[in-house]
Amino acid sequence: MSSSGISTLDLEREDQLLKLFPEPVRLHLLYKFTEDRSKSFSDRFHGAGEFIVVVYLASGVARGAYMSKPPTNQGSDEKVFLFDVTTTNATKFSPPDDCKTALFTGSTLEFGKSLIFRKVDPPYFNWHVFFSSGDDFDTGWPDHFITSQITSGHAGFKDLELFRVSGIGDVLPSPWREVSWTESTREDFIESLVSHKVCVESLSSVRVLLLGPTGAGKSSFVNSVRSVMFKRTTHMPDSGAGAPGHKLRSSIIRTGRGGPATSLTFCDVMALGEAESAGLSVSDALAVVKGHLPDGYRFQSGTPCHNQSSGYRAEPGIKDRIHGVLFVLDARKITTYSDDLQKTIRTLQDKISDLDVPQIVLLTHVDKVCHAVREDVKYVYTSRTVMDKMQKAAEFVSMPVCNVLPVRNYAVELAPDCNTDILLLSAVHTLLQAIDDTLDDQCVSSTVE
Template identity: 30%
Template structure:
């Protein structure tokens, strides 16, 4: 009788390891230190009371949600002061809005966030680059209603003709969902680059926030503490750096508060790491002036 030969078991290659051997940035251990820093911060330049941070980026990037997340992290409860919309295909923010954050004692943090309309691919939709430049120089009033086909003019009633240092933007923050980095249109990249170059001429420091890490990556959704150890997220940071020319130490990964109804120290740690660097860069800018 002939003996049958057995088939060797199929050997499938192991799935690639999604993690780096070490995190490329440490955030959790500095959480309490960063929180204390933000709470005690006051500008060294006596000509200003508040550091002004301007958020800009594509439609749906999470600009308003990022402010809400900062507000939540500092207040210790989830807030929603900046209106957001999960399904709108156009910018839900239509006005130039300044947000202060109140402390428990009734005073305010020494940081103001300005939110603007998002960039869109088409020429006559979304915020116009020239309006962003005027905002950076301090000419745009709080509450200004954006009009993509009619930019702010010197003859407009509310135009700030002689802005003070307090009116001007001190830090420019680009915001983009981390899973959309490769999907940003050339037109939107061009607009963001133009704003970056204008900010550079004014000496304004620039950083970036890549949002929605939990939606982009199952490993981050499972454990947000692994954010800076996940290969895919680091690859997107590298790609965004190449797109806009920002150095890696100016790009931060965050998860905005979305489904949560209570704050979380691990989410806050990512947010406060980014916020501290914004404050440091902005304060250096003011100090140099």
């Protein structure tokens, strides 16, 4: 919800109110009595659009009405409805016909006899609000909403606000992947990562390699996962852009700053180039996957590693190898990546598959391709645009769509966001499950042999 000030409508009641609409919408605060009492209320109905007016009672109930067009003294609005909202419930009332014309005449906004907002001009700047439910007409208000009058000086009145209602657009009626966007979900994901144990006793941590073109968001993803665990945004150097000669860098994910290590380690390398002559080569990437190259190894474009390279491991152990690969791609660029990059990634995908290493595609910047997701990432699995980008990413790397995970990395934020955390942690959880399944199969196979 965007606004010119801080709304009295808290998140719990806002969530309940939004459930009254058949499609996802956003609310924009246009007028707030306690802050704008000396300003014109009528001027806030500028332009076409949908509006709701809400009055807040000290009891915790918010009551009001919805209009699908600005109130006028002509014509009816068949979409008008009345409502009351608490932190746990929202009720929608279909008003009688005389209420379906929202009238605004001078200082009075009325919905028939059901709901009347009357402005008292200077020096008081008060609103008188009338809720009626009588024998002569059926408003739909509950029986205990008897005819009443409240003003700003009344103990039962807290505030009055006007909102513009706008559609989010590009949103499907139901998600194609179910996610519970709650604080408890985030905490469950964090606990799952903290308590995760690798199924192979000789491994205390799994190593995950991030591969992708410049600017895709490899280093940002690592920083974002660290931010979730640290409960604050963190920043580390980027390994994929800038001058040639980038190092292989391992980042252990810890439970917090100075805390114990989790079982997850990310390995970041220089970016993949558009061709073998630029960026990380296929041979160097495979050398990392096989465990031949040590942490800190410096890559050189056009100069692949060999068995005489500094620190080269001729016979790497299971702790040295990569146990999972993330191909990181930018949702904004998925349709404009070059054929050379596609060829490089598909070659890597085929050769890494031969090594029996699980692979997942991480699709970043999904908030930059869909307005709804930019407002709140909880719409990521109902966005038509994101779904299309995920399908195109799957085609680009020649993998199933189920292997594509959308994420939003932290960029300018100073503090983590619950829904963004959940999306990031969901990707980590899926990755660890894929690695567990692969290692478990390998252990069973070696036992049988």
